[in-house]
Amino acid sequence: MAKASADEVVVRATGLTKVFRRAAKPPGFAGALRHLVRPRWDDVLAVDEVDLEIRRGESVAYVGPNGAGKSTTVKLLTGIVVPTAGMVTVCGLDPFTDRVRNARNIGVMFGQRTQLWWDIAVQETLRLLADIYQLPPERFRRILDDLVDALDLAPLLGVPARQLSLGQRVRCDLAATLLHEPEVLYLDEPTIGLDVSVKARFREFVRRLHDERDLTVLLTSHDLGDIAHLCRRLIMIDDGRIVYDGSLTEISKRFGWEKSVHVALSRSEPSASTIAASMFAERARAVTQDSETELVVTIDSREVLPGEVIRDLAAALPVADVRIEEAGIESIMRRLYEGSLRFDGEPTR
Amino acid sequence: MTSTAPAGGAVGGVRRRPRYLAVCLTAMQEATAYRFTAVFVVMLGFFWAFILYFLWEAAYTDTATIGGYTWPEMRTYIVLAFGINSLIGWNVAGAMQEAVRTGDIVLEMVRPLNYCGAQIARYLGYSTVEGAVALGLTVLIGVIFLGLQPPVSPLSGALFVVALAGGFLTRALFLFLCSLLTLWVLSNAGIMWAQQAVTLVLSGAIVPVTLMPLWLQGVTNVLPLRGIVATPLAIYLGKVTGPEMLGLLGLQIAWLVVLWLVADRMWRRAFRAVEIQGG
Numbered sequence: 120m121a122k123a124s125a126d127e128v129v130v131r132a133t134g135l136t137k138v139f140r141r142a143a144k145p146p147g148f149a150g151a152l153r154h155l156v157r158p159r160w161d162d163v164l165a166v167d168e169v170d171l172e173i174r175r176g177e178s179v180a181y182v183g184p185n186g187a188g189k190s191t192t193v194k195l196l197t198g199i200v201v202p203t204a205g206m207v208t209v210c211g212l213d214p215f216t217d218r219v220r221n222a223r224n225i226g227v228m229f230g231q232r233t234q235l236w237w238d239i240a241v242q243e244t245l246r247l248l249a250d251i252y253q254l255p256p257e258r259f260r261r262i263l264d265d266l267v268d269a270l271d272l273a274p275l276l277g278v279p280a281r282q283l284s285l286g287q288r289v290r291c292d293l294a295a296t297l298l299h300e301p302e303v304l305y306l307d308e309p310t311i312g313l314d315v316s317v318k319a320r321f322r323e324f325v326r327r328l329h330d331e332r333d334l335t336v337l338l339t340s341h342d343l344g345d346i347a348h349l350c351r352r353l354i355m356i357d358d359g360r361i362v363y364d365g366s367l368t369e370i371s372k373r374f375g376w377e378k379s380v381h382v383a384l385s386r387s388e389p390s391a392s393t394i395a396a397s398m399f400a401e402r403a404r405a406v407t408q409d410s411e412t413e414l415v416v417t418i419d420s421r422e423v424l425p426g427e428v429i430r431d432l433a434a435a436l437p438v439a440d441v442r443i444e445e446a447g448i449e450s451i452m453r454r455l456y457e458g459s460l461r462f463d464g465e466p467t468r
Numbered sequence: 469m470t471s472t473a474p475a476g477g478a479v480g481g482v483r484r485r486p487r488y489l490a491v492c493l494t495a496m497q498e499a500t501a502y503r504f505t506a507v508f509v510v511m512l513g514f515f516w517a518f519i520l521y522f523l524w525e526a527a528y529t530d531t532a533t534i535g536g537y538t539w540p541e542m543r544t545y546i547v548l549a550f551g552i553n554s555l556i557g558w559n560v561a562g563a564m565q566e567a568v569r570t571g572d573i574v575l576e577m578v579r580p581l582n583y584c585g586a587q588i589a590r591y592l593g594y595s596t597v598e599g600a601v602a603l604g605l606t607v608l609i610g611v612i613f614l615g616l617q618p619p620v621s622p623l624s625g626a627l628f629v630v631a632l633a634g635g636f637l638t639r640a641l642f643l644f645l646c647s648l649l650t651l652w653v654l655s656n657a658g659i660m661w662a663q664q665a666v667t668l669v670l671s672g673a674i675v676p677v678t679l680m681p682l683w684l685q686g687v688t689n690v691l692p693l694r695g696i697v698a699t700p701l702a703i704y705l706g707k708v709t710g711p712e713m714l715g716l717l718g719l720q721i722a723w724l725v726v727l728w729l730v731a732d733r734m735w736r737r738a739f740r741a742v743e744i745q746g747g
Contacts, residue, residue, distance in 0.1 A: 170695070187561050194574065197578050198576075198577070198578075199574050199577045199578065200739070200740070201740050218577070219580045219581070219582070220580070222578055222579055222580040222581075223580050225578065227574075227575075227578045229574070229575070232572050232575055233575075234575045236494060236498055237493065237498075238498050238501035238502070239497050239498050239501065243494055243497060244494075246490075246494075247490050247494045248579075249484070249489065250484060250485045250486070250490035251487045251490065251491070251580065251581060252577055252580065253484065253487065254484070255484065256483065259484075279501075412573055446560070464582075466654075
C-alpha cells in the first residue's frame with residue numbers, strides 16, 4: 120500500500136444518517152403485554168445527515184452530551200452498524216460492506232469494554248490477535264517489544280485479564296488495539312475511571328504515537344484533559360447533528376470572552392457582594408461571594424474590561440489581591456451542552 | 469498472584485497459526501480455567517444418568533428387548549448419550565449471548581474474522597476440553613459401574629468418532645443460530661431453555677429414536693439434531709450398517725452445509741436489522 124500524501128482524506132462521511140427503531144411500550148406490565156400483541160415502534164434519529172472529513176494524521180475530538188449520537192457515529196465508521204442513508208468511507212472502503220478488510224485498517228478501543236480474554240494470560244490474547252491479523256512472527260515481536268516498552272507491560276503479560284487493575288487493563292487493551300498497526304484509531308472514552316497519573320501516561324503515549332506514526336485519531340471523550348492534550352480539532356454533535364467543527368483554540372476565541380475577576384479582601388466584609396452587585400448591576404453577569412474575604416465578579420470582556428472592574432472594586436472595598444480567570448474550554452463546553460451558549464454564524468473550519 | 473514476568477520477546481518467536489485454529493486453541497486454553505466447573509457439572513449430571521439407568525433396568529425385568537435394544541445396549545446408550553450431552557459448551561453459548569446482551573459484540577465485529585466462523589471455532593475449543601472431561605468421566609464411571617459396552621467393531625468405533633465430530637458442529641451451529649435470535653429478543657433465558665429441551669428430545673438423548681411415537685420419529689429422522697446423539701450411537705452400537713450408515717452420515721454432512729449457509733447469511737442479516745446494545 121502506497122503511503123499517500125499528508126492531506127489525503129482518510130475518513131469521509133456524506134449525509135450519514137442512522138435511524139433506529141425503538142419499541143414504544145406503554146408503561147407497566149400491561150403496556151408490555153400490549154406491546155406483545157400489537158407492537159408499535161418509534162423511529163429514533165441517532166445520526167442526522169452528518170458530513171465529515173478527516174485527513175491522514177489528524178487527531179479529532181468527537182464530543183457531545185450523552186445520547187447525542189457519538190457512539191452511533193463510531194459504530195457507523197467501524198462498520199458495526201449499517202447506515203440508514205448517506206455514505207461513508209474509511210481508507211477508501213465502505214466499512215459495513217467491506218467490514219473484514221476495513222477491520223485491518225482500524226483499531227478500536229472502548230474504555231468501558233475489554234477485548235482481553237478474561238481467564239487467560241494477556242500474552243495469549245496478544246498472540247491470538249497476531250494470528251488473527253496474520254502478522255509475521257518477527258514483525259509481531261518487534262511491535263510487541265515496542266508496546267511492552269512504551270506501556271510498561273512486561274509484568275502484566277503473564278497475568279490473566281481478570282486479575283488486572285483498571286489502569287493495567289486499559290494499557291493492555293491499548294496494546295491489543297495497536298498490535299496490527301492500524302491507520303485509524305478510534306478511542307471511545309479511553310480514560311474513563313483512570314487515575315490522574317495513568318491518564319497522563321495514556322495520553323502521552325497516544326500523542327507520541329500520533330506524532331511519530333502519522334496515526335489518524337478519533338477520540339470521543341467527556342474528559343477535557345484528553346481532548347486538550349490529544350486533539351487540535353473538535354467536532355461537536357448534538358441531537359445527531361454536527362453543531363461545531365473547527366479548531367479547539369477557535370472555540371476559546373469565539374466563546375472565551377467571559378472572564379471572571381477574583382478578588383481577595385484584606386479584611387472580612389460580609390456585605391461585599393451586595394456592594395459589588397449594586398456597583399456592577401448593569402455591567403457584570405454575576406457577582407458571587409465565596410467567603411467573607413473572597414469575591415468573584417464575572418463579566419463579558421466585550422462589554423466591560425477587567426481593569427475597570429478592578430479599579431471600581433478597589434475604590435469601594437479593601438482589595439488585597441486580584442486574579443483574572445479566562446473561561447476555559449471546560450466551562451464553555453459545559454454551557455454548550457446545557458444550551459446556554461449557542462453557536463451562531465458560520466463555524467470556522 | 470502474579471506469575472513470573474516474561475520478557476516481551478518471549479511471546480514473539482512463536483509460530484504463526486491459521487486464524488480460526490488460533491481462536492480454537494485459545495478457547496481450549498481458556499476452557500482449562502474452567503476444568504473444575506466441567507468436572508462438577510458432569511458429576512452433578514450423573515444423577516440424571518443414574519435415574520434413567522434404574523428406570524430402564526426396571527423396564528427390562530420382564531422383557532429382553534425394547535425398541536430393538538437389549539439391556540446391555542440400552543444402558544450403553546443411556547450412559548454415552550448422557551456423556552455426549554454433557555458437551556453442551558455452556559461457556560460459549562453463554563458467552564455468545566452475553567456478548568449480544570451487553571453490546572460487547574462490537575469488539576468481535578471490529579476484527580477481521582467471519583463472525584460465524586470465529587464463534588464456531590471458539591465453541592469447538594471450549595467443547596473439546598469440556599467434552600474430553602465429560603466423555604472421560606462418563607466412560608470411566610460407565611465401564612466401572614454401569615456395564616458400558618465397547619463399540620461393535622473397530623470400524624464402527626472409528627465412524628462413531630467421525631459422527632460425533634459432525635454432531636459437535638451441528639450443535640455448535642444450532643447454538644449459534646439460537647444465540648442470533650437473542651439479537652432480536654435481547655434476552656436469553658427463554659431461548660436457552662427452549663433450545664436445550666428441543667435438543668434433548670430431538671437429538672435422541674432421552675430415548676432412542678426407535679422408541680419415539682411414529683410421527684415424532686418421522687420428524688426426528690429428517691432433522692439435523694439427531695446427528696448429535698442418535699446417529700453416533702446407532703453407529704457405535706451397530707444398529708445401522710452399510711448403506712444405511714452412510715446415508716445417516718450423508719444426512720449429517722448435508723445438514724452441516726445447510727446450517728452453515730443459513731448461519732452465515734443470518735448473522736449478516738441480523739446485523740443489518742438490529743441495534744447494538746449500549747453506548
